[in-house]
Amino acid sequence: MSSSRHIPFFLWRHLNKLRWIVLSIVFAMLVLLPFLHVYQTYRAAHAYDLLSPSERQLYDVMEALSAPFTDDPTEDLDAVKGNTWSGTFWGLKLSDPLAALGQAAAGHTLYWPFLLTAFIPIAVTAVFGRIFCGWLCPATFLYELNTNFAAWLSWAGLKIGDRHFDKRLKYAVLGLGLVLSAVSGSVMVAAVYPPAIIGREIYYAIALGGFGAGTVFFVGTLLFDLLVARRGFCRYLCPGGALYSLIGRYRVVRIRRIVENCNDCAKCNAVCEFDLDPLRDGFGQECNNCTACIAVCPTDAMTFTLRPTDHPAQGPGHLGRRYRDEQEAEHEPLANGNGVA
């Protein structure tokens, strides 16, 4: 039996590390880009001789970093600008689908040049699901560190939040945010959407000399995650997460449990940041393909599959005790009936 076990491709369990590398790069870019912009402004003003020592240090470091890649920093460094809310990469403009939706609601108009910038993210989400949340979101980077911090506090004996709410709450937040945007004529969802907040607040802090009001909100969400519910904002409140979940409902790339390899250890459920139920094949629309459950699985029972719906509940894992007991309960009478002889 063990010879016929299907073992998933060995690299899948290392994707979680790749994901952390990607998250770190995105976050590092959000910090680096404002510094590069400040450098560009010094450069454009030909101001090196007028700079203070600290400004001069920034100039030198950024010059050293960018010189290998640029001829004219004031122009060439404009190739990559912005954040995950909306950005431009060598002329390709990309925006968050929530930005497109919120802006359409606030202005009561459909401005196609802008809406089209959300097309690629929407297409990627339709295939890979809520992948932005796990692989790119700069808030996820901080929230997962926050989860680790909570785990340390918990080991130290401090009580951390473990409440559970209804996950459908975030769809209500999305709806309410869009209604409020439409009524107020201002893109309200942008003010309560952590990746948008982080992108702009880092820029404010580095280039414009101080954090804005969004930082207060974001620290509030960190405390909420720490003291009330683990990863609570993403699970229960994030309007962008709600939108990505809806778009990715029939995603093609899914994680699936190989029931023959599973031993019901439930490490996947424990590690799942979004409180899903991989152990009982309950991935649903909110799985962000973060692959933490693949990485943690001790028996290679998690892999990718290409189909627009989850595998229906497959029952207890075949390496687990429950499955063995069930099998014995089924086959025992049969064995007795046949007669051992």
Place this chain on the structure above:
Amino acid sequence: MKRRGFMRKIVAGAVLLAAAALPYGLSPLLAPGRVAPRRNYLRPPGALKNDAAFVAACIGCGLCGEVCPPRCILFHARDGAVKVNTPYVDPEDKGCILCNKCMEVCPTEALIMTPRDKIDMGIAQIDRDACYPWVDKGICGACVSICPLGAKAITFKLWNQYRPVILDGCVGCGLCVEVCPHPSVPIWVIDRTSESRAEQTV
């Protein structure tokens, strides 16, 4: 019972928060003679003229600020209510150099690509009771020499007489405001439709 305890905690938290915030709320009221610094809130070039439409169109991504070479585009980061996170230019801090980069990069219709002489951030206005040449306190001409639009926007009233006069070609970039050496800055940018303009034009 558990719910009551929870509610009590919430109320206690709110009271604590209010008590902690009280000094911050009171200090501006108690501080004598504290005047809020004068700020100009011009929209970046190419912005929708209807400010409500601009606020609805802007998603607060900060791209216009991130490409601005003089970093003149600032943001309502801690103020502005529904205008929060929208960009503005304060010419007393830094004027706009009309480089078009913000209009190119803006993903939405908030900033639309506009030819340089069609930009309308406002129009400059000079206080003739303070400007050095106008009150015969010397010669200056800083505003005239910095103007990126040249003789279409600002000129001297008479040849060799350093009294600046604003013309209709002014787009309100605010560079003149930035360079004005007078401590009270007797030049500023106002809305083109503003009533107060009539008394200052030639």
